[in-house]
Amino acid sequence: MTPAASLAEKLLAGERSAVPRLISWAENADERFPAALARIFGRVGGAWRTGVTGPPGVGKSTLVNELARLFRERERTVGILAVDPSSPFTGGALLGDRIRMEERTLDAGVFIRSMASRGSHGGLALAAVDACDVMDAFGFDEVVVETVGVGQAEYDVVSAADTVLVVLCPGAGDSIQAMKAGLLEVADVLVVNKSDVSGADRLVTDLEEAVHIRTAGRTEWTTPVVACSAGTGKGVEGVVEAIETHRGFLAGDRKERLRAEKRILQVRRKVSERLSEAVWGSLGYLRTVETLLRNGATPYDVAARVMTTISAKLVDENPPSTDPGAGRP
Ligand SMILES: Nc1nc2c(ncn2[C@@H]2O[C@H](COP(=O)(O)OP(=O)(O)OP(=O)(O)O)[C@@H](O)[C@H]2O)c(=O)[nH]1
Ligand SMILES: [Mg+2]
Structure with a gap:
């Protein structure tokens, strides 16, 4: 068996150590990755992918930690990918944060991985989607991707998710800034974190207004604005409910169409990257x-x-063959 085939088989057999190894292959653009992905691709699709983005320091990691806790309470396993993280996955955060995160890491139903931006154009987004495919094929029920919402690459990462949460908080990441960055457009759910801090109610109202103006008559989905305090856990239940509602909204045809569109985009990016x-x-x-x-x-x-x-x-002039396996090494 080739190394790609043997690692893919390990993943399919439920060997957890295969998950980080395959993700490393994806991250390093290892030439063995495509063959391994081909072997596990049939098992991709069962996970629900939630993208979490927003300005630095709004509490994304704290929220992801809380979401993982609530998913675990529902007996759902969770794979977490933190792209270009500063905290708490890499230790940039307060000790308290790290300890809380460790609670999750001791649980076999949670897998956490961070991935650094490689500074290349499409590279990061493509590797992140590959990593999600790996976690999905392994069988995690929930796949959560956290990324700081600052640039195109990060935007590409979250927009590959099924449900995109845009997290803001009073003060630091205010609503005007978010609108400028086009964050409202990518949001399926808007989360106002740090509801324990003053100004949260006002931010909720502003965002509801903005959503109302932007999406009136344009889409069947109205982006909900959910307030919570990830720091204390208050209201995070409401975020999970919003994810579930969105999941319900996408069930069936819509989900298939959306995922197909995102796959097409992924192929286009790969072709552009190779051409370039x-x-x-x-x-x-x-x-x-x-x-x-x-x-x-x-x-x-x-x-x-x-x-x-x-x-x-x-x-x-002729497009490639439509035989799915053709051209594979
Ligand atoms: N008051 C308050 N503070 C919070 C809350 N959630 C997170 N924080 C604090 O906000 C700071 C940033 O939290 P993180 O979860 O690291 O934020 P982040 O968005 O992941 O940060 P980056 O990944 O660096 O962009 C930490 O000091 C948290 O303890 C909250 O609900 N209320
Ligand atoms: Mg973070």
Whole structure:
């Protein structure tokens, strides 16, 4: 058996140690990962994926910890991926946070993994989706991905989830900032955390207003605004309920359509990433571009020249075979 096949078999047999190893392959763009994924892909799809994003320090990790606790109370197993975390997964947080997180780590029904941004364009988002596929195939009932909502890569990570929670809190991550960052658009559920802090009620009202204006008549789903205090656990039950309601809303056809759309997006990103690597990965194209620009060509001219060359080389009029296994090593 190849190493890919043997690790995939371990995962399918329920060996937990296979989960972090496969995630490392995904994270490092290991050439064995695609073959391993092909073996476990038939088992992907059972988990519900919740993406948790929001400005730094609003309490995302604290909330994820609480969500994990409530999922466990419902006897659901949980896989957690923290992308580019600062706390508490990497120890950047207060000791209290870490101790609470350890309660979860001692429980075999919870798996926690962090993943650092590699600074590459689509790389992080793609690796994060792969990691979720691994946790899903292993059989975790809930897969939760936390990411700081700051850039396109992070946005891509959460938008691959079934339910996206955007977490805000009074003061730090105020509603105006969130609207500017386009966070409201990606939210299936808006969470106002730190409801124990003053200004929370006002933020809830502002957000409800904003949701009302933005989504009026546009979608069948109205984004709920849920207040909670992850620090004390108060109201987190309501967040779980909102996730379940959204899950119910998506049940059946909607879910299939949504997931299919997200997979298409994932393939497009992979193709774009590969194309970009193929063109810019070696110095040849870069040098030509520099020379052309130095000789007075406009950026449009140069781009057109590059496109003509690569499309002649790469793009065939015929799309690839529709046999799902074709082209696999
Ligand atoms: N008052 C109050 N503080 C909270 C609450 N939830 C979290 N905090 C505190 O807010 C701080 C940040 O919490 P984290 O959970 O690390 O926040 P985060 O959004 O994951 O932070 P980053 O991952 O660094 O973006 C910590 O000091 C928490 O103890 C809450 O409900 N109320
Ligand atoms: Mg965090």
